[in-house]
Amino acid sequence: MRDKYWDIIKALGIIAVVLGHIGILGYFVSLYHLVLFFFVAGYFYNEKYSTNLFNFFAKKLERLWWPTFKYTCFFTIFHNVFWTLYNGSLVKTEI
Structure with missing residues (x-):
């Protein structure tokens, strides 16, 4: 069963990262957001996921590398199409 307390902590961490990236309270946010993420990740770490090294890396490849790829x-592939759409129809710079 999920604990709402940890969901709120994770949400605050996500908000802190967003605020840090857009420059609001950047210095203050940078003091704690990484520590918060490492703490929460360590709290939820379970050794059963790392007992078999091959399965651990196979799961990481499946969940992280393949979607990124x-x-x-x-x-x-569609970079030029998006660039043309952006420059052609959305931004009019004629004077």
């Missing part, structure tokens, strides 16, 4: 290919 797919989206990178998609955006690389």
Whole structure:
């Protein structure tokens, strides 16, 4: 069963990262947001996921590398299309 307390802590961490990236309270946020993420990740760490090294890396490849590869290919292929749409129809710079 999920604990709402930890969901709120994770949400505050996500908000802190967003605020840090857009420059609001950047210095203050940078003091704690990484510590918060490492603490929460360590709290939820379970050794059963790392007992078999092959399965651990296979799961990481499946969950992290493959989606990243797919989206990178998609955006690389359609980069010029998106750029043309952005410059052609959305931004009018005629004087």
